[in-house]
Amino acid sequence: MSTASLGMRRVATASFIGTAIEFYDYYIYGTAAALVLNEAFFPELSETAGTLATLSTFAIGFAARPLGAAIFGHYGDRVGRKAVLVVSLLMMGLSTGLIGLLPGYDTLGVWAPILLVLLRLVQGLGLGGEWGGAALLAVEHAPKGRRGLYAAAPQMGSPVGYFAATVTFLLMSTVLDDAAFDSWGWRIPFLLSFALVAVGLVIRLKVAETPAFAKVAEERDTAKAPLVEAFRVHPKEMLLGAGMITVVYVMFYTAATYCMTYTTKTLEIPKNDMLGLTLVAVAVLGISTFLVARWSDRVGRRKLIIAGAAFGVVWGAVLFPLLDTRNYLLIAVALSGALLCMGIIYGPAGAYMPELFATRLRYSGAGFSYNLGGVLGGAAAPLIVTALAENYRPAVGGWFMSAMALLSLVCAMALPETKERDLELV
Numbered sequence: 001m002s003t004a005s006l007g008m009r010r011v012a013t014a015s016f017i018g019t020a021i022e023f024y025d026y027y028i029y030g031t032a033a034a035l036v037l038n039e040a041f042f043p044e045l046s047e048t049a050g051t052l053a054t055l056s057t058f059a060i061g062f063a064a065r066p067l068g069a070a071i072f073g074h075y076g077d078r079v080g081r082k083a084v085l086v087v088s089l090l091m092m093g094l095s096t097g098l099i100g101l102l103p104g105y106d107t108l109g110v111w112a113p114i115l116l117v118l119l120r121l122v123q124g125l126g127l128g129g130e131w132g133g134a135a136l137l138a139v140e141h142a143p144k145g146r147r148g149l150y151a152a153a154p155q156m157g158s159p160v161g162y163f164a165a166t167v168t169f170l171l172m173s174t175v176l177d178d179a180a181f182d183s184w185g186w187r188i189p190f191l192l193s194f195a196l197v198a199v200g201l202v203i204r205l206k207v208a209e210t211p212a213f214a215k216v217a218e219e220r221d222t223a224k225a226p227l228v229e230a231f232r233v234h235p236k237e238m239l240l241g242a243g244m245i246t247v248v249y250v251m252f253y254t255a256a257t258y259c260m261t262y263t264t265k266t267l268e269i270p271k272n273d274m275l276g277l278t279l280v281a282v283a284v285l286g287i288s289t290f291l292v293a294r295w296s297d298r299v300g301r302r303k304l305i306i307a308g309a310a311f312g313v314v315w316g317a318v319l320f321p322l323l324d325t326r327n328y329l330l331i332a333v334a335l336s337g338a339l340l341c342m343g344i345i346y347g348p349a350g351a352y353m354p355e356l357f358a359t360r361l362r363y364s365g366a367g368f369s370y371n372l373g374g375v376l377g378g379a380a381a382p383l384i385v386t387a388l389a390e391n392y393r394p395a396v397g398g399w400f401m402s403a404m405a406l407l408s409l410v411c412a413m414a415l416p417e418t419k420e421r422d423l424e425l426v
Contacts, residue, residue, distance in 0.1 A: 008141065012153040014207040015138040017200040018089050019157025020164070022130045024196065025096040025123065026061070027165035028189040030257040033057070035169070035264070035271060036186045040104040041113045057117055061124035062249075062379030065371040068128020070227050073364030076133055077226035080209050080217065081140070081363065085133040089204060091126025093197030095119045100190025132354075132367025139354045140210035140362075140423065145297060148419075151350030152293035158346065159286030162256070165189060166282060170275040212359045212423055226364035230357065234365055236414075237356040241369035242376065243411030244305060245353070247312045248346050249377025250404045254397070255281065255338040258382045259323065262394065267326055277328060281335035288343030296348035302417045305352065308344030309412055312405030315341055319401065320394040341405070355418035377404060 029037075042053045068088075076084040099119050105112045134154040142150035168189040176185040209217075216222055223229045231238055260278070263269045296304055315337045322334035349370075357365035381404065385397035 008150070010203075010207055011137060011141045012150060014085075014204050015134040015154040016157050016160075017203050018085060018130050018134045019154040020161045021089065021093055021157075021193065021196045021200050022127055023158045023161030024165050025092055025161075025193055026127070027162045027256060028169065028193075029061070029096070029099070029120075029123075030253065031165060031169050031260065031275075032186050032189075033257060035260070036182050037116075039182060040186075041116055043105050053113075056383065057113070057120050059379035059383055060117055061120040061127070062371075062374050064121045064124030065128035065374050066368055068125035069132060069367040069371040070128075070364070071125070072129020073132060073367045074226055076129070076136075076363035076367070077360060078222045078224075080213055081133050081136050082204070082207060082209050084129060084363075085137065086201065086204050088126045088129035088133065089197060089200050092123050092130060093126075093193050093200070095123040095126065096190055096193040097197070099123075100187040100193070128371050129367065131370055132363050135350050135354050135366060136213075136363055137207065137210060139351055140212040140359075144420075144422070147351040147355070148296035148301065148348055149294050151354075152290050152347060155289050155293055155346055155350040156286065158252075159282050159289060159343075162285065163279065163282045166275055166278050168192065170272060170279075173272055173275065212362075215424070216360050221360055223360045223364075226361050227368060230361040230365035230368070233361065234357055238365060238369045238372075240411040240415050241353055241356055241366075242372035244309075244408050244415065245345070245349060245370055245373035246377035246411075247309055247405045247408035248342050248349070249374050250381040250401050251312060251315075251338045251342045253378045253382050254385050254401060255319075255335050258385050258389070258397070259319075259335065259338075261386075262320075262389065263323060263331065266394075267323065269326065269331075273328065274331075277332045278335060280332045281339045284336040285339035285343045288340050289347040291347070292344050293347035293350060296351065296419065300417050300419045301348040301352035301355075302412060302415060304348050305345050305412045306409060308341055309405050309409035311344065312341040313402050313409060316398045316401030316403075316405055317395075318398070320389075320398045324394065345408070352418055355421050355423065356415070359423060 038053065072084050072088055099116065102115055102119065103112060108115070131154065135151060138150045138153050139147050172185040172188055173181050260274060263274050264271050292304055319334050319338055322330045353366040353370055354362055384400055388397040388400055
């Protein structure tokens with residue numbers, strides 16, 4: 001294998017490993033929030049209120065992500081991509097592991113949910129800096145005509161992390177009875193994050209700085225206040241990019257978090273059955289993410305993202321009627337459709353969002369825009385869908401998902417194509 005090929009493989013692995021750990025961390029929290037955390041940390045509340053409280057702690061992590069993107073983006077655009085990515089990996093992985101060690105309400109009382117919130121804040125800060133840096137690591141090393149393909153590496157962290165989280169929970173709930181799982185079994189997936197961080201750290205320390213940033217640093221052209229300048233130079237890209245990516249979060253975290261709660265608690269479908277059906281949807285997500293990311297190098301990013309958002313408008317309306325059938329095949333179709341929508345958009349977005357911004361502002365611009373979309377779609381959506389479903393009926397939550405997909409569709413249509421751009425000339 002040539003030195004160049006070995007270097008690109010190392011870059012792809014380094015950009016993949018961080019986002020895989022990122023999504024593993026978030027998915028185990030989302031799954032635990034749906035299955036057990038309300039009883040462990042909010043036992044004094046009713047089932048619905050406890051679910052909402054747990055989802056609120058889920059939302060807090062998303063609320064911290066734009067701040068993390070601003071902080072890590074600032075140093076990523078001034079100091080470099082590599083060093084910042086090491087710090088973000090440590091923050092998000094260690095905070096996740098510590099959640100697995102955190103005593104519940106029965107031991108610490110009110111301090112248990114308070115400490116849970118604090119760990120979620122630290123996790124959110126670290127996660128806020130992760131995706132932007134990982135995407136830039138791949139995109140800025142990749143040759144022009146293959147940026148979509150190489151940017152698929154960090155994007156594939158999502159399905160792989162989700163798959164690993166789901167399999168881990170499935171194993172725990174299979175080998176343990178309900179009492180053991182609720183007592184301590186749910187903690188094991190969190191504790192595994194310590195080992196994942198160690199592996200990711202070794203890989204990331206071996207990667208070189210990206211050529212694009214190295215050139216900016218050599219010319220001493222780094223921005224003094226990258227995020228401020230990004231809003232001044234790229235206001236359209238910042239806001240429309242956030243709106244465009246929102247539907248990805250809406251589809252994923254509604255399907256992964258609220259739908260798990262709804263099917264196991266309201267529809268009374270066994271937990272293990274739902275975890276198994278979720279794995280089918282994860283496979284659809286992984287395949288679509290990779291294939292569409294690769295395809296975007298040929299046909300362009302924008303038209304594929306528009307197609308995915310349009311599909312989401314339709315799928316939001318049919319998701320809950322399919323779930324309500326209680327038919328396992330149709331439930332698998334329902335979840336797979338939501339994650340297919342995500343994959344169609346998320347695959348090319350790995351290259352598309354960095355391509356919207358100049359090199360000296362790219363970490364701050366792409367990272368903040370991406371995480372701002374996360375607040376709109378990942379933090380708010382599960383809470384709103386839950387409230388609509390509880391106060392009206394589940395289908396109303398699906399209509400909200402369609403409305404958010406329409407928002408993303410409009411934003412994508414207002415953005416330009418970027419496939420042929422020279423990153424140094426943006």
